[in-house]
Amino acid sequence: MKWLACFAVVVAAVPASAQRAVIETATAYRSAPRLQLVETARWCRDAEAPGCDFASISEAIATNEGGLLAANYRGPIRQFDRAGAFVREVSRKGAGPGEYRFVHSLQIRGQQLAWYDQALRRVTRFDVATGRPGESNAVNLPMALAGFYLVDGGDMVALEVPAATRAGDTVSAAFRVVTNAGASRVLATVRQSSHYLQGSPVPVAQPLFSPGIVADVGWNKDVAHSSASRYEVSVYPLSGSPWRLTVNIPARPVLSADRDSAIAEELRSSNVRTVAELAPEAQERIRRARTAYPQLESLRVLRDGTLWIRPTPARGATVARWDVFSRTGTRLGYAELPLSAAVKDGAERWILAVVLQADDAPSVVRYDIRR
Template sequence: MRSLLLGYALALGAAPVSGPVSGQVLEWTLERGVTIGSVDDPVYGLSRVGGVLADAERVFVLQPQDGRVRVFSRSGEFVRDLGRPGAGPGELTRPNRMGWHGSRLWVTEPVSGRLTFFDVATGEAETIRYRANVPGSLHRWMPFAVLANGRFVASPEITGGHGGQATASEFAIIVTEPNGTLRDTLARRSFAGNLGKITAGIADGEIWVISLLPDHDLLSVAPNGSSIVLVKRRGWDGGTIPAEFEVTEIDLHGDTVYRRRIEYEPRRVPSDFFDDDIARSADGPGINNRRAHARALREFYEERRYFPPVTAVSMGGDGTTWVAGVDEDGEREWLVLDGAGSPIGRLRLPTTSYIAHANEAECWVVERDALDIPYVVQYDIVR
């Protein structure tokens, strides 16, 4: 069983601390607690889960398909819904993120460009239509999160290229006032390794290939809007430079809290991993030279000889950061970093599960059963 962590280093020149993981970072275990969800009960059954938050009394489960936030007690009893499907005030259309601004819960709708703030005690809602004012930009900017100071984080809508995919290699993450006035660039997010332009074997034009192993930068926002974490996770190229990924925390003023390089054991991609995708593409419409097209695709994929080291990241409610490694043998290792970016723990979950909300005492995990039905499960952390 591989481990995500071999050592970690300050990003500015310090040597990694090497050695076996077991001697550095304690492996945590999980004790199962409350389970929320049902196969056949419409009150407790869940559709796709877009996010989970928990406070001292309640658990909030975002339901993008249903256009609502479902509220449960911490013991699992249904309390109420916040919002309902629709495009009016207090209604939600394909919401995708939520977090806290003070005592209110915010929910973003990237498609409609709206944010809704809910009073969780009364259910009262305030809906804002958001439009970023970025001079000279050709992008449509979508609301991403609300910071603790009331300003909004926005990211560009990724369009263009073949099949509506982006052809640019880097995008800014910006901060604006609620009225859309630009204040700052909070971070820059790279997509450079995800795309490749293929012209060989195509009757007319070109296509943009999206890698089956996405290695674009990952972004997570603290539930209370106090900071963001950016993970640079380009896969190792097999050279002499150590296999590392980089984690940076940035506060709401744009200042770097920490930057860490974390060394990991690279996992090589099997030689036949891309075969099915290459065969499908070479048999697709518009291909007039199947062999040339397949060869160009294989050259694109051969640059990706190792799996990207990180598959997910989630900021905890207590300043921790939770980083998931590569899927292997039906499991993923999650590495836990403290508020200074130092590894303090690690645990394993099935690849069908992911951590949606966590702190050092507990984590809320989204699990799927054999019928692909989602559940939200609370686990106590045993250290």
């Protein structure tokens, strides 16, 4: 499919020290080209198949041979071949070399598998070809931590959001590379509201329908961040100019039925019957509830820097829209995935997504992308 020459996206020239602005109108958003997703493989279609008894799948990455490595954040880590068959369990639960207690940010370089373990506070490596543990290195992440990401097969990037004088104030947050020797260089600095007050280690509960931090760091240190209240994403490629995407579409309003449902959930989780019985902090969350949903729910930076962004679905939607942009800010199109789908790995021409099946059992699907 040819790129649309008449596509209404404005790229504004700004000084080199600033971000290049990529502005998309509502008309351009609605008329974006739809990408065709062709399912080429599915693992764990049958939850009873060997190796498929996952409660959930938090990590899924493609192997060099076209197979799959999948894990729950508490383990196990399992390998499957390209035909979908279970091959073996990788590593085991424990604190020894190559073992895990938690699995976060699973990544592979050649035959070297790596992940971050929050409990053991280390990056653990494992040679998939030989089945032997590799080098592990301790990483002490900073206290003001809002997110962490594994990059380059072993470095960690921490998103540090400092405390504010008042909860919800905007502060200067940093994506910082952290090594076993301590913090090193900053990849990007962003503006982000803080949920922490100075002098307190406990986050302040946010009003109902408040946005969370929507961010990701790709394997090659490409950074993407949004405060999520509006459709605005700041992108900092490791090489090349940073850019800021703004899509001018209306936010989804919070209806009275949405508010009632959220309040009912607060009551259930607190095991009380009335709002008056809730803790003062919970009552304040309800009193200050926002009138619109956050515009963004999630985003993913793929191996080559391709960016997948999921806006908040419209009311009654049966599929989720994902907007796809190149590493340099060119709109590639949009794709539709099941509402349950989470994009886990990929590049410009393919993705892996974890998708819940009819019985809520997780499967992993590989899609080729055609334009």
